[in-house]
Amino acid sequence: MITYLIDLGWVNLAYLVASVLFIIGMKGMTHPRTALRGNLISAWGMLLAVVAALLANGLSYQWILVGAVLGGAVGAITAVRVQMTQMPEMVALFNGFGGAASVLVAGAAFMTAAEPDLQMTIATGLSGLIGAVTFTGSLIAFLKLAEKMPSGSLGFPGIKAFNGLLILVALAGTAWLAVDPSSQMAYWLVVVVSCVLGVTLTIPIGGADMPVVIALLNSYSGLAAAATGFVLMNNVLIIAGSLVGASGIILTQIMCKAMNRSLGAVLFAEFGGAASGPSADDVYGGKVKSTSPAEVAMMLETAQRVLVVPGYGMAVAQAQHIVRDMANILEARGVLVEYGIHPVAGRMPGHMNILLAEADVPYEKLREMDDINNEIAQIDVCIVVGANDTVNPAARNDPHSPIAGMPIIDVDRARTVIVVKRSLSPGFAGIPNPLFAADNCLMMFGDGKKALTELVQALKEG
Amino acid sequence: MDMLIAAITVFVLAVYVGFEVITKVPPTLHTPLMSGSNAISGITLIGAVVSTRTDNPTLATVLAVVAVAFAMINVVGGYMVTHRMLGMFRKKR
Numbered sequence: 001m002i003t004y005l006i007d008l009g010w011v012n013l014a015y016l017v018a019s020v021l022f023i024i025g026m027k028g029m030t031h032p033r034t035a036l037r038g039n040l041i042s043a044w045g046m047l048l049a050v051v052a053a054l055l056a057n058g059l060s061y062q063w064i065l066v067g068a069v070l071g072g073a074v075g076a077i078t079a080v081r082v083q084m085t086q087m088p089e090m091v092a093l094f095n096g097f098g099g100a101a102s103v104l105v106a107g108a109a110f111m112t113a114a115e116p117d118l119q120m121t122i123a124t125g126l127s128g129l130i131g132a133v134t135f136t137g138s139l140i141a142f143l144k145l146a147e148k149m150p151s152g153s154l155g156f157p158g159i160k161a162f163n164g165l166l167i168l169v170a171l172a173g174t175a176w177l178a179v180d181p182s183s184q185m186a187y188w189l190v191v192v193v194s195c196v197l198g199v200t201l202t203i204p205i206g207g208a209d210m211p212v213v214i215a216l217l218n219s220y221s222g223l224a225a226a227a228t229g230f231v232l233m234n235n236v237l238i239i240a241g242s243l244v245g246a247s248g249i250i251l252t253q254i255m256c257k258a259m260n261r262s263l264g265a266v267l268f269a270e271f272g273g274a275a276s277g278p279s280a281d282d283v284y285g286g287k288v289k290s291t292s293p294a295e296v297a298m299m300l301e302t303a304q305r306v307l308v309v310p311g312y313g314m315a316v317a318q319a320q321h322i323v324r325d326m327a328n329i330l331e332a333r334g335v336l337v338e339y340g341i342h343p344v345a346g347r348m349p350g351h352m353n354i355l356l357a358e359a360d361v362p363y364e365k366l367r368e369m370d371d372i373n374n375e376i377a378q379i380d381v382c383i384v385v386g387a388n389d390t391v392n393p394a395a396r397n398d399p400h401s402p403i404a405g406m407p408i409i410d411v412d413r414a415r416t417v418i419v420v421k422r423s424l425s426p427g428f429a430g431i432p433n434p435l436f437a438a439d440n441c442l443m444m445f446g447d448g449k450k451a452l453t454e455l456v457q458a459l460k461e462g
Numbered sequence: 463m464d465m466l467i468a469a470i471t472v473f474v475l476a477v478y479v480g481f482e483v484i485t486k487v488p489p490t491l492h493t494p495l496m497s498g499s500n501a502i503s504g505i506t507l508i509g510a511v512v513s514t515r516t517d518n519p520t521l522a523t524v525l526a527v528v529a530v531a532f533a534m535i536n537v538v539g540g541y542m543v544t545h546r547m548l549g550m551f552r553k554k555r
Contacts, residue, residue: 002512015508022502023479029495030486036548039498043541046501053511060514060523067510067527071534078535079542087547091496094540097532098503104529105509108522112513119466218496221503230469232509238469239476240505246480247499251492343489350492357550363490 003057014052015236021045022240026247032363049236084358085315088348089145092138092214098221099134102127102228103191109231116181123230125174128190131224136198138217144202145210145347155204160268166197205266208389208428210347212255212266219248251349258343258369260395260406280432284424287437291444293451296381296418297458303380306330307372309340309409310352313386313421317448323385324359326452329459338365340372340382340409342390373410382414386448388427393435403429417441420451494547501540507533 004011022045028038054064082090106127113120143149156162173190177183205213222244229237256263300306308323327337339361345352353366376382384391391411394401411417412435421443424436435441444451487495510529513522 032551053508067530071531072538075535075539079539094500101506101529101532104525108513108525111522242476243480244499244503247484353490
């Protein structure tokens with residue numbers, strides 16, 4: 001039993017206040033104006049909870065300090081150095097650390113419990129299971145997002161059955177733990193099996209589904225913390241963990257809806273499923289028109305409304321700043337420039353928004369998909385920068401397309417569409433895009449940053 | 463058993479509050495929301511700290527200290543990077 005230097009009531013009160021601060025902090029995230037303050041309130045909550053925990057009797061303060069300094073330094077350096085384009089992999093990695101911490105805390109608590117009761121053993125097993133899946137699953141997601149391993153779907157025949165078997169073994173290990181609470185072995189069996197499970201669950205998921213995976217792992221990291229809260233019977237862990245769990249689930253739902261995919265279809269994706277439908281030659285054959293920066297600059301001379309639709313390609317090319325430069329020139333001429341953001345553009349929820357915020361684009365200029373689709377016919381020139389599947393009209397027109405039914409930004413309904421892209425290569429979905437062959441579409445081939453730099457040059461000269 | 467039910471009550475209510483609050487977060491803030499929740503999931507730090515008791519077996523202390531390090535990466539890194547990102551939303555005008 002943990003005792004404290006002060007009355008336990010005060011400690012629990014501090015935990016309660018911390019929990020309330022987390023909720024108020026998250027509420028601050030509902031508007032860009034209050035978000036910064038919300039984050040600070042949440043951080044104060046964390047500080048309060050940590051100070052309360054440090055008042056427990058008999059702690060090894062010197063070792064806590066060692067761990068805290070090491071972890072704090074790594075966290076601080078990462079936070080300062082990470083580039084905005086790298087946010088998806090950083091969040092993925094941090095999700096994993098959260099899972100690992102839960103595995104270790106549950107393990108330590110279980111090891112030192114005098115007489116673990118049924119609820120503690122089950123909670124311990126679940127902490128190990130969820131935490132370990134989160135840990136290795138996030139490491140795989142990190143490696144895929146950082147392109148340190150192939151980002152597509154990997155696996156082997158029968159991987160689904162294999163995963164099912166692993167889940168059964170992990171649950172059996174938890175049951176073993178419940179029956180024989182003295183068995184440390186059972187816990188580590190659950191952890192090892194779940195570590196393998198995290199890998200085999202994540203490797204078949206790739207490409208366009210990555211935003212779903214990090215949102216889901218985000219949720220798992222919270223659920224793992226909540227499960228650890230049940231091990232320690234600590235309310236602040238349960239509350240904070242379930243807030244994060246709920247947040248991740250909501251983002252997962254939003255991402256799935258934006259791709260018209262069910263969560264089950266993402267999680268249990270058929271390994272190696274090849275894209276079907278018309279070939280690139282059928283779609284493009286002689287119908288693709290290319291253009292030059294000078295020509296686009298001339299077109300923009302007469303435009304009154306311009307919409308920029310960014311995709312992951314903008315992040316790769318680091319083109320957000322030059323996009324902003326272009327918008328500045330056009331706005332100085334009285335053109336209304338806005339940005340159409342597809343919910344799954346990029347590799348994590350809100351990825352495009354932070355890149356554009358980094359480039360000083362006011363958030364009022366970022367329009368959501370449904371919102372801008374209503375006005376798309378009034379757009380004179382729509383500039384697609386590194387987006388592909390999220391603007392593919394086949395999703396709307398071709399019921400047999402692999403992306404049929406996925407909501408898209410209807411750029412093909414704008415008066416003129418300029419697509420800035422290296423080549424006609426397909427996006428994550430691996431299918432050709434009839435937009436590129438449309439009458440009102442012109443391709444400006446080239447690296448996003450380079451092509452737009454030339455365009456900005458042409459605009460300045462024009 | 464009573465304690466378990468009390469804990470489950472807290473869990474269910476907190477999930478509900480989470481759904482209510484997070485549903486209102488605009489897409490523009492989804493990335494900071496995720497990094498901010500990274501920081502909050504570092505709450506395991508509390509569990510890690512109280513597991514470092516000196517009367518514990520050495521192995522338990524080792525696990526707890528490693529957990530402190532992992533959780534601190536989340537807490538410090540999560541809050542700092544979120545702060546950095548949100549600062550970019552604010553600096554205009």
